[in-house]
Amino acid sequence: MSAKKEGDGGWKSFIWNSEKKEFLGRTGGSWLKIFSFYVIFYGCLAGIFIGTIQAMLLTLSNYKPTYQDRVAPPGxxxxxxxxxxxxxxxxxxxxxxxxxxxxxxxxxxxxxxxxxxxxxxxxxxxxxxxxxxxxxxxxxxxxxxxxxxxxxxxxxxxxxxxxxxxxxxxxxxxxxxxxxxxxxxxxxxxxxxxxxxxxxxxxxxxxxxxxxxxxxxxxxxxxxxxxxxxxxxxxxxxxxxxxxxxxxxxxxxxxxxxxxxxxxxxxxxxxxxxxxxxxxxxxxxxxxxxxxxxxxxxxxx
Structure with missing residues:
Protein backbone atom coordinates (compact mmCIF):
# COMPACT_ATOMS: atom_id res chain seq x y z
CA MET A 1 0.00 0.00 0.00
CA SER A 2 2.82 2.39 0.83
CA ALA A 3 4.52 1.72 -2.51
CA LYS A 4 1.30 2.59 -4.31
CA LYS A 5 0.95 5.78 -2.36
CA GLU A 6 4.57 6.69 -3.11
CA GLY A 7 3.89 6.05 -6.84
CA ASP A 8 0.77 8.17 -6.74
CA GLY A 9 2.69 10.88 -4.99
CA GLY A 10 5.39 10.74 -7.67
CA TRP A 11 3.24 11.73 -10.64
CA LYS A 12 1.15 14.06 -8.57
CA SER A 13 4.23 15.89 -7.35
CA PHE A 14 5.52 16.09 -10.95
CA ILE A 15 2.36 17.89 -12.00
CA TRP A 16 2.45 20.21 -9.01
CA ASN A 17 5.20 20.22 -6.42
CA SER A 18 3.93 22.36 -3.58
CA GLU A 19 7.28 22.35 -1.75
CA LYS A 20 9.30 23.70 -4.71
CA LYS A 21 6.39 25.54 -6.28
CA GLU A 22 6.96 23.72 -9.59
CA PHE A 23 4.42 22.91 -12.30
CA LEU A 24 5.45 20.05 -14.63
CA GLY A 25 9.01 20.28 -13.29
CA ARG A 26 9.42 24.04 -13.82
CA THR A 27 8.97 27.03 -11.61
CA GLY A 28 6.84 29.99 -12.64
CA GLY A 29 9.95 32.00 -13.51
CA SER A 30 11.26 29.19 -15.71
CA TRP A 31 7.94 28.92 -17.55
CA LEU A 32 7.89 32.70 -18.05
CA LYS A 33 11.37 32.65 -19.57
CA ILE A 34 10.65 29.81 -21.99
CA PHE A 35 7.29 31.31 -22.98
CA SER A 36 8.93 34.69 -23.60
CA PHE A 37 11.65 33.04 -25.70
CA TYR A 38 9.19 31.32 -28.03
CA VAL A 39 7.00 34.41 -28.33
CA ILE A 40 10.02 36.46 -29.40
CA PHE A 41 11.39 33.66 -31.64
CA TYR A 42 8.17 33.03 -33.56
CA GLY A 43 7.38 36.73 -33.59
CA CYS A 44 10.68 37.37 -35.36
CA LEU A 45 9.97 34.57 -37.85
CA ALA A 46 6.52 36.02 -38.56
CA GLY A 47 8.01 39.49 -38.94
CA ILE A 48 10.63 38.24 -41.42
CA PHE A 49 7.95 36.38 -43.42
CA ILE A 50 5.55 39.35 -43.49
CA GLY A 51 8.38 41.75 -44.33
CA THR A 52 9.51 39.53 -47.23
CA ILE A 53 5.99 39.31 -48.62
CA GLN A 54 5.50 43.07 -48.31
CA ALA A 55 8.82 43.76 -50.04
CA MET A 56 7.85 41.42 -52.86
CA LEU A 57 4.43 43.05 -53.22
CA LEU A 58 6.09 46.43 -53.64
CA THR A 59 7.76 45.12 -56.81
CA LEU A 60 4.48 43.85 -58.32
CA SER A 61 2.02 45.75 -60.44
CA ASN A 62 -1.74 45.34 -60.18
CA TYR A 63 -2.00 45.74 -63.93
CA LYS A 64 0.88 43.87 -65.54
CA PRO A 65 3.03 40.85 -64.58
CA THR A 66 6.43 42.06 -63.44
CA TYR A 67 8.26 39.16 -65.04
CA GLN A 68 7.19 37.79 -68.42
CA ASP A 69 10.46 36.15 -69.42
CA ARG A 70 8.84 32.70 -69.41
CA VAL A 71 6.00 33.81 -71.67
CA ALA A 72 6.84 33.40 -75.34
CA PRO A 73 4.34 35.68 -77.08
CA PRO A 74 1.95 35.02 -78.50
CA GLY A 75 0.04 31.75 -78.50
Missing amino acids: LSHSPRPEKAELSFSMAEESSYSAYVKNIEDFLKAYDKDKQNDEIKFEDCGDTPQDYKDRGELESSEGIRKVCRFHRELLKECSGQTDESYGFKDGKPCLIVKLNRIVFFRPRAPASNDSIPEAVRPNFQNNLIPIHCSSKREEEADKLGPIDYFGIGTGFPLQYYPYYGKLLQPQYLQPLVAIKFHNITKNMDMRIECKVYGQNIDYNEKDRSQGRFDIKITIKS
Missing part, protein backbone atom coordinates in the same frame (compact mmCIF):
# COMPACT_ATOMS: atom_id res chain seq x y z
CA LEU A 76 -2.39 30.93 -81.30
CA SER A 77 -5.55 29.01 -80.44
CA HIS A 78 -8.78 28.06 -82.12
CA SER A 79 -12.37 27.01 -81.57
CA PRO A 80 -13.43 24.26 -81.59
CA ARG A 81 -10.43 22.80 -79.82
CA PRO A 82 -10.88 19.01 -79.85
CA GLU A 83 -8.79 16.59 -77.85
CA LYS A 84 -5.41 15.73 -79.38
CA ALA A 85 -5.98 18.45 -82.02
CA GLU A 86 -8.02 16.04 -84.15
CA LEU A 87 -11.24 17.18 -85.80
CA SER A 88 -13.13 14.16 -87.10
CA PHE A 89 -16.77 14.06 -88.19
CA SER A 90 -19.22 12.66 -90.69
CA MET A 91 -21.26 14.99 -92.88
CA ALA A 92 -24.22 12.58 -92.68
CA GLU A 93 -24.27 12.35 -88.88
CA GLU A 94 -25.12 15.57 -87.06
CA SER A 95 -24.20 14.01 -83.73
CA SER A 96 -20.59 13.65 -84.90
CA TYR A 97 -20.08 17.41 -85.20
CA SER A 98 -22.74 18.88 -82.89
CA ALA A 99 -20.21 19.30 -80.06
CA TYR A 100 -17.92 21.29 -82.37
CA VAL A 101 -20.80 23.54 -83.43
CA LYS A 102 -21.83 24.15 -79.82
CA ASN A 103 -18.24 24.99 -78.86
CA ILE A 104 -18.04 27.66 -81.57
CA GLU A 105 -21.47 29.04 -80.74
CA ASP A 106 -20.67 29.33 -77.03
CA PHE A 107 -17.41 31.07 -77.83
CA LEU A 108 -19.00 33.60 -80.20
CA LYS A 109 -21.82 34.62 -77.85
CA ALA A 110 -19.56 37.29 -76.33
CA TYR A 111 -19.29 38.83 -79.82
CA ASP A 112 -23.04 39.40 -80.26
CA LYS A 113 -23.94 42.98 -81.13
CA ASP A 114 -26.32 43.42 -78.20
CA LYS A 115 -23.46 42.77 -75.77
CA GLN A 116 -21.38 45.62 -77.19
CA ASN A 117 -23.90 48.49 -77.07
CA ASP A 118 -22.46 50.30 -74.04
CA GLU A 119 -20.85 53.47 -75.42
CA ILE A 120 -18.89 53.94 -72.20
CA LYS A 121 -17.10 50.62 -72.62
CA PHE A 122 -17.02 50.07 -76.39
CA GLU A 123 -16.14 52.09 -79.46
CA ASP A 124 -15.96 51.50 -83.20
CA CYS A 125 -12.40 51.20 -84.46
CA GLY A 126 -13.02 50.80 -88.17
CA ASP A 127 -13.50 47.83 -90.46
CA THR A 128 -10.01 48.01 -91.99
CA PRO A 129 -6.65 47.34 -90.30
CA GLN A 130 -5.31 50.42 -88.51
CA ASP A 131 -2.47 51.32 -86.16
CA TYR A 132 -2.40 50.58 -82.41
CA LYS A 133 -5.07 52.19 -80.25
CA ASP A 134 -3.13 53.99 -77.53
CA ARG A 135 -5.21 54.35 -74.36
CA GLY A 136 -2.54 55.72 -72.04
CA GLU A 137 -0.17 54.12 -69.56
CA LEU A 138 -1.08 51.13 -67.44
CA GLU A 139 -0.10 52.81 -64.17
CA SER A 140 -2.28 55.91 -64.41
CA SER A 141 -5.43 57.39 -62.91
CA GLU A 142 -7.51 57.00 -66.09
CA GLY A 143 -9.29 53.89 -64.81
CA ILE A 144 -11.32 51.57 -67.04
CA ARG A 145 -10.40 51.89 -70.72
CA LYS A 146 -12.63 51.49 -73.74
CA VAL A 147 -12.24 48.55 -76.11
CA CYS A 148 -12.86 48.13 -79.83
CA ARG A 149 -16.02 46.40 -80.92
CA PHE A 150 -15.72 43.18 -82.89
CA HIS A 151 -19.03 41.89 -84.20
CA ARG A 152 -19.36 38.27 -85.18
CA GLU A 153 -20.92 39.36 -88.47
CA LEU A 154 -17.38 40.17 -89.63
CA LEU A 155 -16.79 36.42 -89.81
CA LYS A 156 -19.36 36.19 -92.63
CA GLU A 157 -19.97 32.55 -93.61
CA CYS A 158 -18.45 31.43 -90.29
CA SER A 159 -20.44 33.82 -88.09
CA GLY A 160 -23.30 31.39 -87.46
CA GLN A 161 -25.76 33.97 -88.77
CA THR A 162 -26.31 32.36 -92.17
CA ASP A 163 -25.14 28.81 -91.46
CA GLU A 164 -25.89 27.45 -88.02
CA SER A 165 -23.69 24.40 -88.64
CA TYR A 166 -20.60 26.55 -89.37
CA GLY A 167 -19.99 24.57 -92.55
CA PHE A 168 -19.77 21.16 -90.88
CA LYS A 169 -22.99 19.92 -92.44
CA ASP A 170 -21.59 20.53 -95.94
CA GLY A 171 -18.11 19.25 -95.20
CA LYS A 172 -16.71 22.82 -95.24
CA PRO A 173 -15.81 23.35 -91.58
CA CYS A 174 -14.91 26.66 -89.99
CA LEU A 175 -12.27 27.32 -87.36
CA ILE A 176 -12.41 30.51 -85.27
CA VAL A 177 -8.85 31.62 -84.48
CA LYS A 178 -7.50 34.10 -81.94
CA LEU A 179 -4.15 35.35 -80.66
CA ASN A 180 -3.97 34.71 -76.94
CA ARG A 181 -4.01 37.76 -74.68
CA ILE A 182 -0.78 39.15 -73.27
CA VAL A 183 -0.95 42.36 -71.24
CA PHE A 184 0.47 45.37 -73.10
CA PHE A 185 1.90 43.23 -75.89
CA ARG A 186 2.10 44.95 -79.27
CA PRO A 187 2.43 42.47 -82.12
CA ARG A 188 4.43 44.02 -84.93
CA ALA A 189 3.39 43.51 -88.52
CA PRO A 190 5.85 41.91 -90.97
CA ALA A 191 8.58 44.28 -92.11
CA SER A 192 8.28 43.27 -95.75
CA ASN A 193 6.61 40.84 -98.13
CA ASP A 194 9.76 38.72 -98.12
CA SER A 195 8.97 37.57 -94.56
CA ILE A 196 5.56 36.10 -95.38
CA PRO A 197 4.50 33.22 -97.65
CA GLU A 198 3.97 34.04 -101.29
CA ALA A 199 0.31 33.01 -101.05
CA VAL A 200 -0.31 35.74 -98.45
CA ARG A 201 1.33 38.63 -100.33
CA PRO A 202 -1.51 39.56 -102.72
CA ASN A 203 -3.93 40.19 -99.83
CA PHE A 204 -1.46 41.56 -97.30
CA GLN A 205 -2.32 44.90 -95.70
CA ASN A 206 -0.42 47.27 -93.44
CA ASN A 207 -1.22 47.23 -89.70
CA LEU A 208 -2.13 43.55 -89.89
CA ILE A 209 -0.73 40.32 -88.45
CA PRO A 210 -1.50 37.92 -91.33
CA ILE A 211 -2.43 34.28 -90.89
CA HIS A 212 -1.94 31.49 -93.37
CA CYS A 213 -2.85 27.80 -93.35
CA SER A 214 -1.30 25.08 -95.45
CA SER A 215 -0.93 21.33 -95.63
CA LYS A 216 1.57 19.98 -93.13
CA ARG A 217 2.83 17.56 -95.74
CA GLU A 218 3.88 19.04 -99.08
CA GLU A 219 2.72 15.96 -100.98
CA GLU A 220 -0.85 16.53 -99.72
CA ALA A 221 -1.05 20.20 -100.70
CA ASP A 222 -3.39 19.45 -103.63
CA LYS A 223 -5.80 17.63 -101.29
CA LEU A 224 -6.42 20.61 -99.00
CA GLY A 225 -8.50 22.68 -101.40
CA PRO A 226 -9.22 26.44 -101.26
CA ILE A 227 -9.34 28.30 -97.93
CA ASP A 228 -11.19 31.51 -97.08
CA TYR A 229 -10.25 33.88 -94.25
CA PHE A 230 -12.94 36.12 -92.72
CA GLY A 231 -12.53 39.01 -90.33
CA ILE A 232 -10.91 42.42 -90.66
CA GLY A 233 -8.50 41.66 -93.47
CA THR A 234 -6.82 38.24 -93.53
CA GLY A 235 -5.40 38.44 -90.04
CA PHE A 236 -5.38 40.35 -86.77
CA PRO A 237 -5.61 44.19 -87.04
CA LEU A 238 -3.35 46.22 -84.78
CA GLN A 239 -6.01 48.65 -83.49
CA TYR A 240 -7.13 45.97 -81.02
CA TYR A 241 -3.74 46.11 -79.30
CA PRO A 242 -2.34 46.55 -76.76
CA TYR A 243 -4.52 44.71 -74.26
CA TYR A 244 -4.62 46.47 -70.87
CA GLY A 245 -5.59 43.50 -68.69
CA LYS A 246 -8.70 42.38 -66.84
CA LEU A 247 -8.70 45.25 -64.36
CA LEU A 248 -8.63 48.01 -66.97
CA GLN A 249 -10.40 46.22 -69.84
CA PRO A 250 -12.70 43.59 -68.32
CA GLN A 251 -14.91 43.66 -71.45
CA TYR A 252 -12.02 43.28 -73.94
CA LEU A 253 -12.69 41.22 -77.07
CA GLN A 254 -9.67 40.20 -79.08
CA PRO A 255 -10.05 40.22 -82.87
CA LEU A 256 -10.88 36.93 -84.56
CA VAL A 257 -10.17 35.28 -87.87
CA ALA A 258 -12.49 32.64 -89.27
CA ILE A 259 -10.90 30.00 -91.48
CA LYS A 260 -13.18 28.06 -93.81
CA PHE A 261 -11.93 24.93 -95.59
CA HIS A 262 -13.94 24.48 -98.78
CA ASN A 263 -12.82 21.19 -100.26
CA ILE A 264 -10.73 18.98 -98.02
CA THR A 265 -10.39 15.55 -99.57
CA LYS A 266 -12.83 13.22 -97.88
CA ASN A 267 -12.00 10.07 -95.95
CA MET A 268 -8.38 10.94 -95.29
CA ASP A 269 -6.43 12.47 -92.42
CA MET A 270 -5.50 15.97 -93.53
CA ARG A 271 -2.83 17.54 -91.35
CA ILE A 272 -2.94 21.34 -91.46
CA GLU A 273 -0.66 24.00 -90.00
CA CYS A 274 -1.78 27.60 -89.48
CA LYS A 275 0.76 30.31 -88.66
CA VAL A 276 0.73 34.03 -87.97
CA TYR A 277 3.53 36.29 -89.16
CA GLY A 278 5.06 39.28 -87.44
CA GLN A 279 8.40 40.81 -86.49
CA ASN A 280 8.09 39.77 -82.84
CA ILE A 281 6.30 36.46 -83.36
CA ASP A 282 8.48 33.37 -83.08
CA TYR A 283 7.97 29.62 -83.27
CA ASN A 284 9.23 26.83 -81.09
CA GLU A 285 9.24 23.09 -81.77
CA LYS A 286 8.69 22.44 -78.06
CA ASP A 287 5.59 24.65 -77.97
CA ARG A 288 3.30 23.92 -80.91
CA SER A 289 0.93 26.76 -79.92
CA GLN A 290 3.53 29.52 -80.11
CA GLY A 291 2.59 31.57 -83.14
CA ARG A 292 0.91 28.62 -84.81
CA PHE A 293 -1.15 25.49 -84.34
CA ASP A 294 -1.41 22.07 -85.96
CA ILE A 295 -4.69 20.25 -86.47
CA LYS A 296 -5.77 17.03 -88.16
CA ILE A 297 -9.12 17.16 -89.94
CA THR A 298 -10.88 14.03 -91.10
CA ILE A 299 -14.15 14.40 -93.01
CA LYS A 300 -16.13 11.23 -93.60
CA SER A 301 -18.56 11.25 -96.47
Whole structure:
Protein backbone atom coordinates (compact mmCIF):
# COMPACT_ATOMS: atom_id res chain seq x y z
CA MET A 1 0.00 0.00 0.00
CA SER A 2 2.82 2.39 0.83
CA ALA A 3 4.52 1.72 -2.51
CA LYS A 4 1.30 2.59 -4.31
CA LYS A 5 0.95 5.78 -2.36
CA GLU A 6 4.57 6.69 -3.11
CA GLY A 7 3.89 6.05 -6.84
CA ASP A 8 0.77 8.17 -6.74
CA GLY A 9 2.69 10.88 -4.99
CA GLY A 10 5.39 10.74 -7.67
CA TRP A 11 3.24 11.73 -10.64
CA LYS A 12 1.15 14.06 -8.57
CA SER A 13 4.23 15.89 -7.35
CA PHE A 14 5.52 16.09 -10.95
CA ILE A 15 2.36 17.89 -12.00
CA TRP A 16 2.45 20.21 -9.01
CA ASN A 17 5.20 20.22 -6.42
CA SER A 18 3.93 22.36 -3.58
CA GLU A 19 7.28 22.35 -1.75
CA LYS A 20 9.30 23.70 -4.71
CA LYS A 21 6.39 25.54 -6.28
CA GLU A 22 6.96 23.72 -9.59
CA PHE A 23 4.42 22.91 -12.30
CA LEU A 24 5.45 20.05 -14.63
CA GLY A 25 9.01 20.28 -13.29
CA ARG A 26 9.42 24.04 -13.82
CA THR A 27 8.97 27.03 -11.61
CA GLY A 28 6.84 29.99 -12.64
CA GLY A 29 9.95 32.00 -13.51
CA SER A 30 11.26 29.19 -15.71
CA TRP A 31 7.94 28.92 -17.55
CA LEU A 32 7.89 32.70 -18.05
CA LYS A 33 11.37 32.65 -19.57
CA ILE A 34 10.65 29.81 -21.99
CA PHE A 35 7.29 31.31 -22.98
CA SER A 36 8.93 34.69 -23.60
CA PHE A 37 11.65 33.04 -25.70
CA TYR A 38 9.19 31.32 -28.03
CA VAL A 39 7.00 34.41 -28.33
CA ILE A 40 10.02 36.46 -29.40
CA PHE A 41 11.39 33.66 -31.64
CA TYR A 42 8.17 33.03 -33.56
CA GLY A 43 7.38 36.73 -33.59
CA CYS A 44 10.68 37.37 -35.36
CA LEU A 45 9.97 34.57 -37.85
CA ALA A 46 6.52 36.02 -38.56
CA GLY A 47 8.01 39.49 -38.94
CA ILE A 48 10.63 38.24 -41.42
CA PHE A 49 7.95 36.38 -43.42
CA ILE A 50 5.55 39.35 -43.49
CA GLY A 51 8.38 41.75 -44.33
CA THR A 52 9.51 39.53 -47.23
CA ILE A 53 5.99 39.31 -48.62
CA GLN A 54 5.50 43.07 -48.31
CA ALA A 55 8.82 43.76 -50.04
CA MET A 56 7.85 41.42 -52.86
CA LEU A 57 4.43 43.05 -53.22
CA LEU A 58 6.09 46.43 -53.64
CA THR A 59 7.76 45.12 -56.81
CA LEU A 60 4.48 43.85 -58.32
CA SER A 61 2.02 45.75 -60.44
CA ASN A 62 -1.74 45.34 -60.18
CA TYR A 63 -2.00 45.74 -63.93
CA LYS A 64 0.88 43.87 -65.54
CA PRO A 65 3.03 40.85 -64.58
CA THR A 66 6.43 42.06 -63.44
CA TYR A 67 8.26 39.16 -65.04
CA GLN A 68 7.19 37.79 -68.42
CA ASP A 69 10.46 36.15 -69.42
CA ARG A 70 8.84 32.70 -69.41
CA VAL A 71 6.00 33.81 -71.67
CA ALA A 72 6.84 33.40 -75.34
CA PRO A 73 4.34 35.68 -77.08
CA PRO A 74 1.95 35.02 -78.50
CA GLY A 75 0.04 31.75 -78.50
CA LEU A 76 -2.39 30.93 -81.30
CA SER A 77 -5.55 29.01 -80.44
CA HIS A 78 -8.78 28.06 -82.12
CA SER A 79 -12.37 27.01 -81.57
CA PRO A 80 -13.43 24.26 -81.59
CA ARG A 81 -10.43 22.80 -79.82
CA PRO A 82 -10.88 19.01 -79.85
CA GLU A 83 -8.79 16.59 -77.85
CA LYS A 84 -5.41 15.73 -79.38
CA ALA A 85 -5.98 18.45 -82.02
CA GLU A 86 -8.02 16.04 -84.15
CA LEU A 87 -11.24 17.18 -85.80
CA SER A 88 -13.13 14.16 -87.10
CA PHE A 89 -16.77 14.06 -88.19
CA SER A 90 -19.22 12.66 -90.69
CA MET A 91 -21.26 14.99 -92.88
CA ALA A 92 -24.22 12.58 -92.68
CA GLU A 93 -24.27 12.35 -88.88
CA GLU A 94 -25.12 15.57 -87.06
CA SER A 95 -24.20 14.01 -83.73
CA SER A 96 -20.59 13.65 -84.90
CA TYR A 97 -20.08 17.41 -85.20
CA SER A 98 -22.74 18.88 -82.89
CA ALA A 99 -20.21 19.30 -80.06
CA TYR A 100 -17.92 21.29 -82.37
CA VAL A 101 -20.80 23.54 -83.43
CA LYS A 102 -21.83 24.15 -79.82
CA ASN A 103 -18.24 24.99 -78.86
CA ILE A 104 -18.04 27.66 -81.57
CA GLU A 105 -21.47 29.04 -80.74
CA ASP A 106 -20.67 29.33 -77.03
CA PHE A 107 -17.41 31.07 -77.83
CA LEU A 108 -19.00 33.60 -80.20
CA LYS A 109 -21.82 34.62 -77.85
CA ALA A 110 -19.56 37.29 -76.33
CA TYR A 111 -19.29 38.83 -79.82
CA ASP A 112 -23.04 39.40 -80.26
CA LYS A 113 -23.94 42.98 -81.13
CA ASP A 114 -26.32 43.42 -78.20
CA LYS A 115 -23.46 42.77 -75.77
CA GLN A 116 -21.38 45.62 -77.19
CA ASN A 117 -23.90 48.49 -77.07
CA ASP A 118 -22.46 50.30 -74.04
CA GLU A 119 -20.85 53.47 -75.42
CA ILE A 120 -18.89 53.94 -72.20
CA LYS A 121 -17.10 50.62 -72.62
CA PHE A 122 -17.02 50.07 -76.39
CA GLU A 123 -16.14 52.09 -79.46
CA ASP A 124 -15.96 51.50 -83.20
CA CYS A 125 -12.40 51.20 -84.46
CA GLY A 126 -13.02 50.80 -88.17
CA ASP A 127 -13.50 47.83 -90.46
CA THR A 128 -10.01 48.01 -91.99
CA PRO A 129 -6.65 47.34 -90.30
CA GLN A 130 -5.31 50.42 -88.51
CA ASP A 131 -2.47 51.32 -86.16
CA TYR A 132 -2.40 50.58 -82.41
CA LYS A 133 -5.07 52.19 -80.25
CA ASP A 134 -3.13 53.99 -77.53
CA ARG A 135 -5.21 54.35 -74.36
CA GLY A 136 -2.54 55.72 -72.04
CA GLU A 137 -0.17 54.12 -69.56
CA LEU A 138 -1.08 51.13 -67.44
CA GLU A 139 -0.10 52.81 -64.17
CA SER A 140 -2.28 55.91 -64.41
CA SER A 141 -5.43 57.39 -62.91
CA GLU A 142 -7.51 57.00 -66.09
CA GLY A 143 -9.29 53.89 -64.81
CA ILE A 144 -11.32 51.57 -67.04
CA ARG A 145 -10.40 51.89 -70.72
CA LYS A 146 -12.63 51.49 -73.74
CA VAL A 147 -12.24 48.55 -76.11
CA CYS A 148 -12.86 48.13 -79.83
CA ARG A 149 -16.02 46.40 -80.92
CA PHE A 150 -15.72 43.18 -82.89
CA HIS A 151 -19.03 41.89 -84.20
CA ARG A 152 -19.36 38.27 -85.18
CA GLU A 153 -20.92 39.36 -88.47
CA LEU A 154 -17.38 40.17 -89.63
CA LEU A 155 -16.79 36.42 -89.81
CA LYS A 156 -19.36 36.19 -92.63
CA GLU A 157 -19.97 32.55 -93.61
CA CYS A 158 -18.45 31.43 -90.29
CA SER A 159 -20.44 33.82 -88.09
CA GLY A 160 -23.30 31.39 -87.46
CA GLN A 161 -25.76 33.97 -88.77
CA THR A 162 -26.31 32.36 -92.17
CA ASP A 163 -25.14 28.81 -91.46
CA GLU A 164 -25.89 27.45 -88.02
CA SER A 165 -23.69 24.40 -88.64
CA TYR A 166 -20.60 26.55 -89.37
CA GLY A 167 -19.99 24.57 -92.55
CA PHE A 168 -19.77 21.16 -90.88
CA LYS A 169 -22.99 19.92 -92.44
CA ASP A 170 -21.59 20.53 -95.94
CA GLY A 171 -18.11 19.25 -95.20
CA LYS A 172 -16.71 22.82 -95.24
CA PRO A 173 -15.81 23.35 -91.58
CA CYS A 174 -14.91 26.66 -89.99
CA LEU A 175 -12.27 27.32 -87.36
CA ILE A 176 -12.41 30.51 -85.27
CA VAL A 177 -8.85 31.62 -84.48
CA LYS A 178 -7.50 34.10 -81.94
CA LEU A 179 -4.15 35.35 -80.66
CA ASN A 180 -3.97 34.71 -76.94
CA ARG A 181 -4.01 37.76 -74.68
CA ILE A 182 -0.78 39.15 -73.27
CA VAL A 183 -0.95 42.36 -71.24
CA PHE A 184 0.47 45.37 -73.10
CA PHE A 185 1.90 43.23 -75.89
CA ARG A 186 2.10 44.95 -79.27
CA PRO A 187 2.43 42.47 -82.12
CA ARG A 188 4.43 44.02 -84.93
CA ALA A 189 3.39 43.51 -88.52
CA PRO A 190 5.85 41.91 -90.97
CA ALA A 191 8.58 44.28 -92.11
CA SER A 192 8.28 43.27 -95.75
CA ASN A 193 6.61 40.84 -98.13
CA ASP A 194 9.76 38.72 -98.12
CA SER A 195 8.97 37.57 -94.56
CA ILE A 196 5.56 36.10 -95.38
CA PRO A 197 4.50 33.22 -97.65
CA GLU A 198 3.97 34.04 -101.29
CA ALA A 199 0.31 33.01 -101.05
CA VAL A 200 -0.31 35.74 -98.45
CA ARG A 201 1.33 38.63 -100.33
CA PRO A 202 -1.51 39.56 -102.72
CA ASN A 203 -3.93 40.19 -99.83
CA PHE A 204 -1.46 41.56 -97.30
CA GLN A 205 -2.32 44.90 -95.70
CA ASN A 206 -0.42 47.27 -93.44
CA ASN A 207 -1.22 47.23 -89.70
CA LEU A 208 -2.13 43.55 -89.89
CA ILE A 209 -0.73 40.32 -88.45
CA PRO A 210 -1.50 37.92 -91.33
CA ILE A 211 -2.43 34.28 -90.89
CA HIS A 212 -1.94 31.49 -93.37
CA CYS A 213 -2.85 27.80 -93.35
CA SER A 214 -1.30 25.08 -95.45
CA SER A 215 -0.93 21.33 -95.63
CA LYS A 216 1.57 19.98 -93.13
CA ARG A 217 2.83 17.56 -95.74
CA GLU A 218 3.88 19.04 -99.08
CA GLU A 219 2.72 15.96 -100.98
CA GLU A 220 -0.85 16.53 -99.72
CA ALA A 221 -1.05 20.20 -100.70
CA ASP A 222 -3.39 19.45 -103.63
CA LYS A 223 -5.80 17.63 -101.29
CA LEU A 224 -6.42 20.61 -99.00
CA GLY A 225 -8.50 22.68 -101.40
CA PRO A 226 -9.22 26.44 -101.26
CA ILE A 227 -9.34 28.30 -97.93
CA ASP A 228 -11.19 31.51 -97.08
CA TYR A 229 -10.25 33.88 -94.25
CA PHE A 230 -12.94 36.12 -92.72
CA GLY A 231 -12.53 39.01 -90.33
CA ILE A 232 -10.91 42.42 -90.66
CA GLY A 233 -8.50 41.66 -93.47
CA THR A 234 -6.82 38.24 -93.53
CA GLY A 235 -5.40 38.44 -90.04
CA PHE A 236 -5.38 40.35 -86.77
CA PRO A 237 -5.61 44.19 -87.04
CA LEU A 238 -3.35 46.22 -84.78
CA GLN A 239 -6.01 48.65 -83.49
CA TYR A 240 -7.13 45.97 -81.02
CA TYR A 241 -3.74 46.11 -79.30
CA PRO A 242 -2.34 46.55 -76.76
CA TYR A 243 -4.52 44.71 -74.26
CA TYR A 244 -4.62 46.47 -70.87
CA GLY A 245 -5.59 43.50 -68.69
CA LYS A 246 -8.70 42.38 -66.84
CA LEU A 247 -8.70 45.25 -64.36
CA LEU A 248 -8.63 48.01 -66.97
CA GLN A 249 -10.40 46.22 -69.84
CA PRO A 250 -12.70 43.59 -68.32
CA GLN A 251 -14.91 43.66 -71.45
CA TYR A 252 -12.02 43.28 -73.94
CA LEU A 253 -12.69 41.22 -77.07
CA GLN A 254 -9.67 40.20 -79.08
CA PRO A 255 -10.05 40.22 -82.87
CA LEU A 256 -10.88 36.93 -84.56
CA VAL A 257 -10.17 35.28 -87.87
CA ALA A 258 -12.49 32.64 -89.27
CA ILE A 259 -10.90 30.00 -91.48
CA LYS A 260 -13.18 28.06 -93.81
CA PHE A 261 -11.93 24.93 -95.59
CA HIS A 262 -13.94 24.48 -98.78
CA ASN A 263 -12.82 21.19 -100.26
CA ILE A 264 -10.73 18.98 -98.02
CA THR A 265 -10.39 15.55 -99.57
CA LYS A 266 -12.83 13.22 -97.88
CA ASN A 267 -12.00 10.07 -95.95
CA MET A 268 -8.38 10.94 -95.29
CA ASP A 269 -6.43 12.47 -92.42
CA MET A 270 -5.50 15.97 -93.53
CA ARG A 271 -2.83 17.54 -91.35
CA ILE A 272 -2.94 21.34 -91.46
CA GLU A 273 -0.66 24.00 -90.00
CA CYS A 274 -1.78 27.60 -89.48
CA LYS A 275 0.76 30.31 -88.66
CA VAL A 276 0.73 34.03 -87.97
CA TYR A 277 3.53 36.29 -89.16
CA GLY A 278 5.06 39.28 -87.44
CA GLN A 279 8.40 40.81 -86.49
CA ASN A 280 8.09 39.77 -82.84
CA ILE A 281 6.30 36.46 -83.36
CA ASP A 282 8.48 33.37 -83.08
CA TYR A 283 7.97 29.62 -83.27
CA ASN A 284 9.23 26.83 -81.09
CA GLU A 285 9.24 23.09 -81.77
CA LYS A 286 8.69 22.44 -78.06
CA ASP A 287 5.59 24.65 -77.97
CA ARG A 288 3.30 23.92 -80.91
CA SER A 289 0.93 26.76 -79.92
CA GLN A 290 3.53 29.52 -80.11
CA GLY A 291 2.59 31.57 -83.14
CA ARG A 292 0.91 28.62 -84.81
CA PHE A 293 -1.15 25.49 -84.34
CA ASP A 294 -1.41 22.07 -85.96
CA ILE A 295 -4.69 20.25 -86.47
CA LYS A 296 -5.77 17.03 -88.16
CA ILE A 297 -9.12 17.16 -89.94
CA THR A 298 -10.88 14.03 -91.10
CA ILE A 299 -14.15 14.40 -93.01
CA LYS A 300 -16.13 11.23 -93.60
CA SER A 301 -18.56 11.25 -96.47
